[in-house]
Amino acid sequence: MEQVSHTPSVAILGAGLIGAGWAALFVHHGANVRVWDPAADALEQLQARMRAPLAQLADVSPDAGPRGTLTLCASLSDAVRDADLIQENAPESIPVKHALYAQIEPLMAAGAVLASSTSALTWSDLGPGLQDPSKLITAHPFNPPHLVPLVEIYGTDPARLARAEAIYRSADRVPVRLKKDATGHIANRLASALWREAVHMVQDGIADVEAIDAALVNGPGLRWSVLGAQMAYHLGGGAGGMAGYLAHLGPSQERRWAALGSPTLSADVQNALVAGVAREVGGRSIRELEDARDKALIAVLRARKVAPHV
Amino acid sequence: MEQVSHTPSVAILGAGLIGAGWAALFVHHGANVRVWDPAADALEQLQARMRAPLAQLADVSPDAGPRGTLTLCASLSDAVRDADLIQENAPESIPVKHALYAQIEPLMAAGAVLASSTSALTWSDLGPGLQDPSKLITAHPFNPPHLVPLVEIYGTDPARLARAEAIYRSADRVPVRLKKDATGHIANRLASALWREAVHMVQDGIADVEAIDAALVNGPGLRWSVLGAQMAYHLGGGAGGMAGYLAHLGPSQERRWAALGSPTLSADVQNALVAGVAREVGGRSIRELEDARDKALIAVLRARKVAPHV
Structure with a gap:
């Protein structure tokens, strides 16, 4: 290096x-x-x-x-x-x-x-x-x-x-x-894929915007701050690791992929997203949100210096 | 409540x-x-x-x-x-x-x-x-x-x-x-959508497994531990918030969604995933990885008590 x-x-x-x-x-x-x-x-x-x-x-x-x-x-x-x-x-x-x-x-x-x-x-x-x-x-x-x-x-x-x-x-x-040039590089492709399913859940009435964000921040988002998605499946595979995971749960993942949605940002969906974020924001200004984000990011970064991500 | x-x-x-x-x-x-x-x-x-x-x-x-x-x-x-x-x-x-x-x-x-x-x-x-x-x-x-x-x-x-x-x-x-019963609830639907694009990038040769996990843990995963995905777009929309984001970047998100992949877990892809995770693991046992994950999670949870997520 x-x-x-x-x-x-x-x-x-x-x-x-x-x-x-x-x-x-x-x-x-x-x-x-x-x-x-x-x-x-x-x-x-x-x-x-x-x-x-x-x-x-x-x-x-x-x-x-x-x-x-x-x-x-x-x-x-x-x-x-x-x-x-x-x-x-x-x-x-x-x-x-x-x-x-x-x-x-x-x-x-x-x-x-x-x-x-x-x-x-x-x-x-x-x-x-x-x-x-x-x-x-x-x-x-x-x-x-x-x-x-x-x-x-x-x-x-x-x-x-x-x-x-x-x-x-x-x-x-x-x-x-990256090994190959790609629009959105890596991270925004991942973010975009995740958000597509978030919008699908809003459109389909499965969950509200603020519930989806709360689930992410208190579930997979929290876990992905310390462990990659693929490493998480490796740990989910028991003693067999990723190979065991793919053997046991690969087919159910493929079925789940088939059940993910392809929403469009129609006027109705846009209204639902804007209204949902407004409920989640609860009157806080962009500046207040950015300050809270930065304070929380700094705390997490300091925590990771003590206990590094996997 | x-x-x-x-x-x-x-x-x-x-x-x-x-x-x-x-x-x-x-x-x-x-x-x-x-x-x-x-x-x-x-x-x-x-x-x-x-x-x-x-x-x-x-x-x-x-x-x-x-x-x-x-x-x-x-x-x-x-x-x-x-x-x-x-x-x-x-x-x-x-x-x-x-x-x-x-x-x-x-x-x-x-x-x-x-x-x-x-x-x-x-x-x-x-x-x-x-x-x-x-x-x-x-x-x-x-x-x-x-x-x-x-x-x-x-x-x-x-x-x-x-x-x-x-x-x-x-x-x-x-x-x-949830407002409606759904397979995978909320979080595993989000995780599954994200992982589908990760597998697509591996299949398409855009990036290696370990690069994708590193990008997630040091980029959006870290951010999602303090801020929901939709709140992040709200902050990305400038003074217009989510409405501004949708007006300016909604069309490019829809184009990006159209460019996301639909991989299958073929034998080749499975081999690439297993080999990539093995490189990422670098000989650490499942137990060692779980211990590191738990230590890191605990540190992040303690950090969030001091500086709460947004």
């Missing part, structure tokens, strides 16, 4: 919510961070946006060593030319990202990695924006990026993949590599 | 793994527990089986108050006749459960609840085993039942549902009610 051999230089392109999360994360973990945003006011607001993430990171990883540096860059060139890793957080538009990549590519140092935080697009969508697409990887964080460790990675150059992963690991992230 | 007005009397039928978990849970939380098992040796082993769960419960809920009592019953009648709640953990066979219910029904106190822990069967499968099916509820725990708070409930008698839920809550469980 490759380690970083020097203080990493990381360029963050985009000073919005995701960019501020990345910047706080890398600064907290000792990197030299240079941030650029085409909107001057976004750059001005960056340090205010980083305040809460930096305070949270001090809670999650108090032993991270000395902070790195933060430089606000007036030009793209200033931000990217000495960077080992360029983390791009531009809007989810192929033409916008391609235009940006055309500017970046001639500025990149030899061996540098251009990493896109894209959620909706794929490496195959974005690669044609470079003369040499092997310089590009997708590196999708899960929101909020300074708290949730997952970074989903896809690229084609093994050396660049290894270097990028080492930098993410140096910032306490867990890079997970 | 109904509260328990006296020390609950709980009968546990079946002294295996699930029965021992229920027994430890209710004893720890002050109930009077009477356990019966048709196999005399299972009953003899019960107290040994309860030792680890009781020690874990002392860690999770040190402030639970005085323990209840545990009585091993030589006859079914001894166990059930004074019980407020009869938690049935018999094998997942309709004839076996029906035969047991026929013995139990004449022994039940007025207003008592017969609750089946069934995972694979439904209330509609089991109800015909009683003269008065309204005495029956399904009350499905998530393994391990003394640690994972979820109990999924379905039944038809509102008074019995309310009484049973009050007893589960008195044992620090989170009862979640």
Whole structure:
């Protein structure tokens, strides 16, 4: 497993919510961070946006060593030319990202990695924006990026993949590599599959939105914070493990798959989802919910440092 | 919300793994527990089986108050006749459960609840085993039942549902009610939907088993331990909340649903799953994995007492 051999230089392109999360994360973990945003006011607001993430990171990883540096860059060139890793957080538009990549590519140092935080697009969508697409990887964080460790990675150059992963690991992230480019990477495909069945249960009148969320948070979601789904089936298979599980319960899983629903987001279903979430929210503001989420995430992350997930 | 007005009397039928978990849970939380098992040796082993769960419960809920009592019953009648709640953990066979219910029904106190822990069967499968099916509820725990708070409930008698839920809550469980009987209740439907896409990604070569589990545990699984899936979309919708999310990203979710896979558990896929889990396990025994899972679950449960889920 490759380690970083020097203080990493990381360029963050985009000073919005995701960019501020990345910047706080890398600064907290000792990197030299240079941030650029085409909107001057976004750059001005960056340090205010980083305040809460930096305070949270001090809670999650108090032993991270000395902070790195933060430089606000007036030009793209200033931000990217000495960077080992360029983390791009531009809007989810192929033409916008391609235009940006055309500017970046001639500025990149030899061996540098251009990493896109894209959620909706794929490496195959974005690669044609470079003369040499092997310089590009997708590196999708899960929101909020300074708290949730997952970074989903896809690229084609093994050396660049290894270097990028080492930098993410140096910032306490867990890079997970796809073998093949896929829309939604891994995690949002899983989330989307789960949500489809949640919507089906709402549509079919099996359970209310708030009951489904309560079941998830107090059941499988809780368990998946410490144990993968497939590892859980391995433990459910008794002494035979996963092979025993598949032999005994594989057929019933296939029957259950056949009984899952294929809902559509009709107006009625959308109304039921919005009304259900409103009951669940019970008047709490988005800000209050985010604060509660972050406090709970930090507590769980600290717990996992004491008793690691399986 | 109904509260328990006296020390609950709980009968546990079946002294295996699930029965021992229920027994430890209710004893720890002050109930009077009477356990019966048709196999005399299972009953003899019960107290040994309860030792680890009781020690874990002392860690999770040190402030639970005085323990209840545990009585091993030589006859079914001894166990059930004074019980407020009869938690049935018999094998997942309709004839076996029906035969047991026929013995139990004449022994039940007025207003008592017969609750089946069934995972694979439904209330509609089991109800015909009683003269008065309204005495029956399904009350499905998530393994391990003394640690994972979820109990999924379905039944038809509102008074019995309310009484049973009050007893589960008195044992620090989170009862979640279905509006309609459904195979897999809520949580295993969600888990099954998620696992279908995991198997699809393995089959399609998008990612390895261990990468998928790592993505889940460090991404959505972690987040779902503090925040429901639908609440997460509410927060992903910006100021517009769930309505904003549906307006902006509903169509892309529907496209993503259409791109999810429908794998079959062919021999090749089964081999890939078993080999992938073996790599993930890395030589750890089932017992070691269960111990690590329980330690991690306990740490997360303690963290959630300090910073509750959203």
